[in-house]
Amino acid sequence: MTPFTVGIDIGGTSTKFGLADREGNVFHQDSLPMIDFVEFEDFYNSLAKTIRAAAQTAPTGYQLVGIGVGAANGNYYHGTIENAVNLRWKGILPLGKMFTDDFHVPCLVTNDANAAAVGEMVYGKAKGMKDFVIITLGTGLGSGFVCGGELINGHNGIAGELGHTTVNPGGRYCNCGKRGCLETYASATGIKRTVYKLLADHLEPSELRGISFEDLNTKMISEAAHRGDVVAKEAFEYTGRILGMKLSDTVVHTDPEAIFLFGGLALAGPLIFDPTIYHMEKNLMPQFRGRVKVIPSGLENQTAPILGASSLVWDHLEKKSK
């Protein structure tokens, strides 16, 4: 019998899922567009049906051992999604219980960045590490902490909201209702805002002056920087300065061995890593300097959300069997 898991990544525009074995091979993938579902019940029923059909395509001798779900506002303790900011269904969605009742296997739910952290530990570059942090740089900034080999969930199950630490109390408006949160500077959206601020403040010519805010993306800024565009280069420097400064605060909290950067902005490579590392080191107290690796995630952007969700199951089963 070869055990396999279902990893589900619930996002604002689509829900992706995949069937994965312990080695991280994803042997079936599919997705559902969220716009098709007005009621949560309809969404759940459709997802469960699609998963059941997919599971029947698994090779002979393969057995489903658990379901993992990564979703913004996922709560590990309750197996729920609670008041999700990016879904149309408000209140508390008891997804864990629903899947367990239907499929008779454990179902683990957590937020997407925590799932990425466990994914990094089970499948990625954090294998064997006991203390690390993952930072996901996408539309916002998510984070997951592993300390002493355990995911930090916190008292209310909502630990790891580094994106909402404060850079500047009177700074940029954030979706959370505050101002000056880290993710308004350090994220795919944050660097776009920085480009627009630089274009407003300075006179330098820049190829980015011809692109609307809606059209602009990290890849364009990255390519412009590689061509020597002054504004694009300065946008990465500014983003890395703020991210590095705040990561130095994080380091002295939990003393991690490594910080993994994941997501669109992390794909810019040295453009974002170099200033981030420089300013993190500069702001660290001496005894921490040179001791923390800041490196790209070992997971592929495409399968990472599915593997992250799937890894929750392996982590749960393996700790249980000890």
Place this chain on the structure above:
Amino acid sequence: MTPFTVGIDIGGTSTKFGLADREGNVFHQDSLPMIDFVEFEDFYNSLAKTIRAAAQTAPTGYQLVGIGVGAANGNYYHGTIENAVNLRWKGILPLGKMFTDDFHVPCLVTNDANAAAVGEMVYGKAKGMKDFVIITLGTGLGSGFVCGGELINGHNGIAGELGHTTVNPGGRYCNCGKRGCLETYASATGIKRTVYKLLADHLEPSELRGISFEDLNTKMISEAAHRGDVVAKEAFEYTGRILGMKLSDTVVHTDPEAIFLFGGLALAGPLIFDPTIYHMEKNLMPQFRGRVKVIPSGLENQTAPILGASSLVWDHLEKKSK
């Protein structure tokens, strides 16, 4: 047989120790002045001899089960004190191994704030709590984190240096070599610096204008504030604003149930708690608001360092026996 522990608190001016039972009764206390010892060997031998003599005064049927040491720069993993900033002996002091070899019981070493955290969990108000933070507001600002019932030690054993997060990169000079660290604002020394800054900037009459920096202490500032002194009151407000703002960053890292404030500055009561709580809440993202208790430590200032060190042993033995 009644088990007891020795709790040792190694400080810059004196080393205090006490014999304590599981209920937190300290039935013998003593101290050694650090100035008496030029060589570390002499210090250790004298301390071991004094402890051995004290242990023999324990009631019949009492048995030593372990030794706990709290010290700045204590390293839990190695049982060492490493390059302590406040001791005359540099390099690595292998205190854990020395005590274990001599007394044939486990010896646990950690930094003083981590010891306070375990003390709060074993003897104080954090009994039964799984996720909390302790902040010690003394000469500097120390911190200890407990997540999921475990003390966070970190990869290098130096987690919990919240005092050296950055408030202002160009701010006050800190002993660590950086500028603008939290402890230069939020500590017994920090509030003195704030009083002097306020006296420099403003024209208001204040009874604190007659006191030298060396003579000034938290109690005087607190008493002046109670008498309505404008500068003293503003100093607490300023300190709480900075501490609260930085604690909001800490809360979103580990999602604690409670933050305990300990030490001289915490004794000022509402003068420091009120602005700290107000500004922490104001800077928290909405989903965390109203969920974190900020409360005084449940340990007495006098015996806390001894009980904190002693609690390391109970925590170690009780986790081992599970």
